[in-house]
Amino acid sequence: MKIHKEGHLILIGSALGLLLLNLLIYWLAPGILFLAGFVSLFLFGMVLQFFRHPNRQIKVANEKLVYAPADGRVVVIEEADETEYLHERRLQVSIFMSPVNVHVNRNPVGGKVRYIKHHPGKYLVAWHPKSSTENERTTVVIDNGQTEILLRQIAGAMAKRIKNYLQVGQEVEQGSEMGFIKFGSRVDVFLPLDAEVKVNIGDKVKGNKTVIARLKGS
Helix, strand or coil: CEECHHHHHHHHHHHHHHHHHHHHHHHHCHHHHHHHHHHHHHHHHHHHHHCEECCCCCCCCCCCEEECCCCEEEEEEEEEEECCCCCEEEEEEEEECCCCCCCEEECCCCEEEEEEEEECCECCCCCCCCHHHHECEEEEEEECCCCEEEEEEECCCCCCCEEECCCCCCEECCCCEEEEECCCCEEEEEECCCCEECCCCCCEECCCCCEEEECCCC
């Protein structure tokens, strides 16, 4: 298990801040130093787990399978009108990432990146119906050679920073890293209406491990 690059500065800053706080407690209230140290270790451990980056490789890439782009829980499976890029009705599958989930986002399919756009916005809770269109978000479209899959990284009430590492025109491998949402939130996947969804509302999924859908023609 390694630590994601997005967490390096935050972890260093957290460690220094907690160290200084404990030194201050040592000088002013040494009687509670043990308790303060225990709380500090707990808080640092919580921040540390936010940025864990497990090595998960897809053994065999399959253009018909759509893998979960994030760890979390499936909160939406429904038909929806995608009006930003596709301009058609699609099957939406949404995954909510809690603060205890891995926050790395991965490419659920391989292919060419056709579109990327970041939208500033609100910070509604990630399960709010309007979070997909009103919250801060980044939209990505990947063409796998047969269809285009649209992904949307959505910030929530806690997540204030979305990172995306892709560029338009880039060829990406299925399962490779797409981005990171600091402190969790939500990822929407817009699939063709004839895709066969392999998950249910409430299911827990893992990026690069859980197949969320099978595309037509398999």
